[in-house]
Amino acid sequence: MFSKLAGFTGLPAQIAKIAFMAIIDAILLTMFFAALNKHASSIEYVISGVAIAANFVYFAKFTLPFKFLLPGLVLLTVFVVVPVAYTIQMSVFNYQTGNEVSKSDALVQLLNNGLQPDASNTSYDMVLGHEGSLYAAVLTSQIDKSVLLATTQSTVLLKAGQYTLDPNGVAKSAPGFVPLTVTEAANADSLISNLKFPFTHGSFIAPQGLDVASLLTQTLSYDAKTGILTNSATGVKYVDNGNGNFANQANKSQLLEPGWKSFNGFSNYTHLLTDPAVRGPFIGVFIWTTAFAFFSVGIMFIVGLLLAIVLNRKIALRRFYRSVLILPYAIPSFMSILVWNGIFNRQYGAFNALFHTHIDFYNSVWLSRGIIILVNLWLGFPYFYLISSGALQSIPSELEEAAAIDGATPQQILRRIKLPLILQILSPLLIASFAFNFNNFNIVYLLTNGGPTDLGKTAGATDILITYTYKTAFGSNNQNLGLACAISVVIFFVVGTVSLWGLRRSKVLESM
Amino acid sequence: MNLRALPKHLFLWVLVIFTLFPIYIVIESSLNNTGSLATGTLVPHHVSLDNFKLLMHNTGSVPYFKWMTNSIILATANALVSVVVGAASAFAFSRMRFKGRKIGLQALLLVQVFPSFLALAAIYVMMEKVYTVFPQIGLGSLGGLLLIYLGGSMGVNAWLLKGYIDTIPLELDEAARIDGASTVQVYWIIFFPLAAPVLAVTALLSFIGTFNEFVLASLFLQDVNRRTVAVGLQQFVGAQFGQNWGPFAAGSLIASIPLVILFLSLQRFIIGGLTQGATKG
Numbered sequence: 161m162f163s164k165l166a167g168f169t170g171l172p173a174q175i176a177k178i179a180f181m182a183i184i185d186a187i188l189l190t191m192f193f194a195a196l197n198k199h200a201s202s203i204e205y206v207i208s209g210v211a212i213a214a215n216f217v218y219f220a221k222f223t224l225p226f227k228f229l230l231p232g233l234v235l236l237t238v239f240v241v242v243p244v245a246y247t248i249q250m251s252v253f254n255y256q257t258g259n260e261v262s263k264s265d266a267l268v269q270l271l272n273n274g275l276q277p278d279a280s281n282t283s284y285d286m287v288l289g290h291e292g293s294l295y296a297a298v299l300t301s302q303i304d305k306s307v308l309l310a311t312t313q314s315t316v317l318l319k320a321g322q323y324t325l326d327p328n329g330v331a332k333s334a335p336g337f338v339p340l341t342v343t344e345a346a347n348a349d350s351l352i353s354n355l356k357f358p359f360t361h362g363s364f365i366a367p368q369g370l371d372v373a374s375l376l377t378q379t380l381s382y383d384a385k386t387g388i389l390t391n392s393a394t395g396v397k398y399v400d401n402g403n404g405n406f407a408n409q410a411n412k413s414q415l416l417e418p419g420w421k422s423f424n425g426f427s428n429y430t431h432l433l434t435d436p437a438v439r440g441p442f443i444g445v446f447i448w449t450t451a452f453a454f455f456s457v458g459i460m461f462i463v464g465l466l467l468a469i470v471l472n473r474k475i476a477l478r479r480f481y482r483s484v485l486i487l488p489y490a491i492p493s494f495m496s497i498l499v500w501n502g503i504f505n506r507q508y509g510a511f512n513a514l515f516h517t518h519i520d521f522y523n524s525v526w527l528s529r530g531i532i533i534l535v536n537l538w539l540g541f542p543y544f545y546l547i548s549s550g551a552l553q554s555i556p557s558e559l560e561e562a563a564a565i566d567g568a569t570p571q572q573i574l575r576r577i578k579l580p581l582i583l584q585i586l587s588p589l590l591i592a593s594f595a596f597n598f599n600n601f602n603i604v605y606l607l608t609n610g611g612p613t614d615l616g617k618t619a620g621a622t623d624i625l626i627t628y629t630y631k632t633a634f635g636s637n638n639q640n641l642g643l644a645c646a647i648s649v650v651i652f653f654v655v656g657t658v659s660l661w662g663l664r665r666s667k668v669l670e671s672m
Numbered sequence: 673m674n675l676r677a678l679p680k681h682l683f684l685w686v687l688v689i690f691t692l693f694p695i696y697i698v699i700e701s702s703l704n705n706t707g708s709l710a711t712g713t714l715v716p717h718h719v720s721l722d723n724f725k726l727l728m729h730n731t732g733s734v735p736y737f738k739w740m741t742n743s744i745i746l747a748t749a750n751a752l753v754s755v756v757v758g759a760a761s762a763f764a765f766s767r768m769r770f771k772g773r774k775i776g777l778q779a780l781l782l783v784q785v786f787p788s789f790l791a792l793a794a795i796y797v798m799m800e801k802v803y804t805v806f807p808q809i810g811l812g813s814l815g816g817l818l819l820i821y822l823g824g825s826m827g828v829n830a831w832l833l834k835g836y837i838d839t840i841p842l843e844l845d846e847a848a849r850i851d852g853a854s855t856v857q858v859y860w861i862i863f864f865p866l867a868a869p870v871l872a873v874t875a876l877l878s879f880i881g882t883f884n885e886f887v888l889a890s891l892f893l894q895d896v897n898r899r900t901v902a903v904g905l906q907q908f909v910g911a912q913f914g915q916n917w918g919p920f921a922a923g924s925l926i927a928s929i930p931l932v933i934l935f936l937s938l939q940r941f942i943i944g945g946l947t948q949g950a951t952k953g
Contacts, residue, residue, distance in 0.1 A: 191806065194805055194806065195805050197805075198804055198805045200801060200804065200805045202801070203801065203802065203805055224768065224855060225764045225768040225770040225773075226764075226770075228760040228761060228763055228764035228768075228859070229760070229761050229764045229765075229776075231757045231760065231761075232757045232758055232760065232761035232826050232830055233761070235757065235819070235822050235823045235826050236783065236823055236826045236827060238819075238823065239788070239795075239819055239820050239822065239823025239824070240783060240786075240788055240791075240823045240824060240826070240827070241783075242798070243788070243791035243794040243795045243798060244786075244790075244791050244794070246791070246794035246797070246798060247790075247791045247793065247794040250793065250794055250797070463687070466683065467684075467687065470680045470683065470684065471684075475677060475680060475681075476677070476681075477681075477684075481684050481688065483936070484688050484691055484692065485684075485687055485688065485691055486936075486939065487691055487692075487695065487932070488691055489935070490931065490932045490935035490936060491695070491928050491931070491932060492880070492883055492884050492902075492924075492927060492928055492931055493884050494884050494886050494902045494905075494906070495698075495902075495905065495924040495927065495928060496694060498905065498906060498909055498920070498924070499694045499697060499698050499921070499924065500694055501909070502697075502909060502917050502920075503693075503694060503697060508917065510697045538690065538691070538694070541687075546943050550943065592785065595785045596787075599786075599787050599789075599790060601789065601886070601887045602884070602886050602887075605886070605887070606886065606906065626789070626790065629790075629792070629793070630792065630887065633792065633793040633796070634793075634796075634891065641793045641797065644793045645793050645794065648790050648791060648792075648793065648794075651790055652786065652790065655785055655786060656782060656785070656786075659782065659785045660782070663781065
């Protein structure tokens with residue numbers, strides 16, 4: 161039986177394996193050099209980690225199980241474990257709008273912002289070009305008619321005779337200077353904004369357009385040893401405030417923008433519990449999330465179980481009921497949620513049109529919450545029907561017969577024997593369903609978008625933790641990624657604890 | 673019909689009406705060219721196929737078929753790759769004994785309760801960085817989104833498939849081994865064909881899951897031509913189109929019909945797959 165394939169374990173298989181690994185290695189190596197080029201060190205680490213693991217596992221002899229596990233392990237590690245670890249790391253950083261870059265990048269931007277026109281607003285007529293391999297400019301001052309030849313390394317004052325003036329009194333040429341060609345000039349936008357010619361100590365001449373430049377002086381100076389940033393114009397000293405910003409040494413509430421991502425320990429977590437602007441919405445959202453998940457699962461389970469009990473016995477039209485009532489599970493849920501969204505719309509909605517009412521569902525806290533649970537019931541009861549009827553059928557009929565012989569009524573059999581058994585059988589699935597609904601982003605986001613939201617509040621009445629995280633991280637005004645990650649970690653913790661507790665109870669862990 | 677069953681039928685009919693109500697509304701408004709989701713009556717009037725024609729035109733602002741193609745490509749690729757890769761992992765966990773197996777299984781069990789979008793802020797920042805080096809798989813690309821989906825479905829699929837492989841009798845493997853088969857051959861010749869129905873169901877569930885995914889897709893895909901049908905249709909009824917329900921309903925119908933047919937025809941297997949984990953308890 162295996163002779164045909166047995167041939168494929170010898171030399172041809174070896175060659176195929178080596179060829180396949182060579183392709184994988186070539187791809188990984190190309191990616192590695194691309195990352196190296198862009199100085200993306202974290203990506204380099206990931207790629208080299210994958211490459212080493214792959215070669216080790218597929219060429220060593222004793223790693224058979226890992227030959228099967230590796231592809232899944234790599235995907236799981238790189239795209240689930242790494243983001244989770246990164247979430248935990250981000251959650252202990254001050255990382256929000258205004259604090260998004262590294263400290264050294266922030267310093268570069270601050271020093272750039274510190275470049276101010278000098279006191280007399282000196283400006284020059286300019287011709288851009290090259291001198292040797294350097295960018296250069298011939299600069300004519302319209303005040304004292306002096307002409308400078310500036311390169312990115314030095315600036316020299318030209319003597320009369322070294323340059324020629326055009327009819328407007330602007331110098332166009334200088335020894336060794338080659339002006340930009342027309343095509344170069346047309347593409348000089350980024351050049352203009354990045355070019356700086358050093359002038360005297362602490363000042364630069366920077367292009368302001370294709371033919372104008374002005375003298376800028378650096379008002380901020382950074383002392384790397386003391387870490388103090390000094391404004392030479394005002395004399396104010398700024399120090400690192402330990403939370404991602406330079407702050408006025410005399411008045412710590414005066415911050416310089418931009419700041420940087422900085423380690424701030426557990427501040428994001430303590431904010432959740434102590435900062436009134438964050439705590440209020442967070443506690444409210446937390447309670448509603450738990451209540452929503454709990455009641456959703458409860459109601460869906462009750463309806464699903466009742467349905468399973470009713471349809472378990474012979475009843476007229478059983479097939480019809482079955483095939484209709486499973487439909488919500490088959491329809492893509494994002495569409496059904498959007499359709500329900502439209503049904504409850506005040507102006508165009510089918511509900512108000514049909515009953516000739518003008519109920520503003522989405523502006524009422526409790527109606528919105530009711531709709532969410534109702535729509536979730538629509539989406540979820542078929543699943544609970546399916547698993548309940550599976551559980552019901554798996555109960556051995558001997559149990560029922562024995563109880564009947566002992567004189568139990570059908571009601572007693574259902575309540576005392578079947579229900580406890582079903583609960584026990586289904587508890588892992590009920591817990592999984594709780595975990596799913598705890599993070600049921602789609603229903604909240606697509607149905608009410610978390611609303612109704614009071615003016616100026618960050619969370620609405622139907623926001624659950626995951627939609628609140630989304631709004632905190634990607635909301636329009638202040639994007640606080642650090643805080644969003646802290647909320648994600650709280651969700652991990654809650655869902656993880658509930659799941660572990662459930663798994664312990666159902667003894668799944670021991671049977672492995 | 674006997675009278676004692678009447679309350680049961682009443683209960684069932686309430687559920688039937690509840691179930692069919694939104695489905696009926698979608699069908700009605702897809703045929704209704706006034707753009708609203710209700711006409712105030714249950715009988716459709718203003719019947720026309722305008723909404724369907726609008727989608728067929730596939731214009732620049734509503735590239736409906738582009739969206740459908742994107743969704744189908746993403747969902748198919750995710751279903752196929754995650755099942756093939758997940759099955760290999762499941763096979764190792766079920767049939768082999770090695771150091772770290774128990775810890776690995778427990779970790780897998782825990783990982784699969786977290787949806788991957790929980791780490792959405794981190795994923796966003798990470799893929800933004802990837803974009804600077806590999807724009808093809810970074811933020812805004814279907815390739816990058818697929819990788820995130822693959823990672824996310826690995827845990828669930830491996831766990832589901834392991835449960836099934838555990839039920840395939842060990843004697844089969846042993847017989848094959850006596851005949852001289854290697855582990856790799858047992859995997860391809862014995863296990864893979866036997867598990868085919870379950871693989872198909874797992875793939876189908878992955879497909880539906882990806883098709884329905886909204887959070888990551890809306891965060892990832894900004895370009896109108898790269899949207900999935902979920903993100904695209906949501907924009908339709910959002911502010912941008914001023915609650916244009918007719919084309920939305922038509923688009924929803926076209927997109928759901930294949931899925932509903934697929935689901936109903938594979939219903940028996942799907943239910944088997946769902947209850948597998950439960951009844952083994």
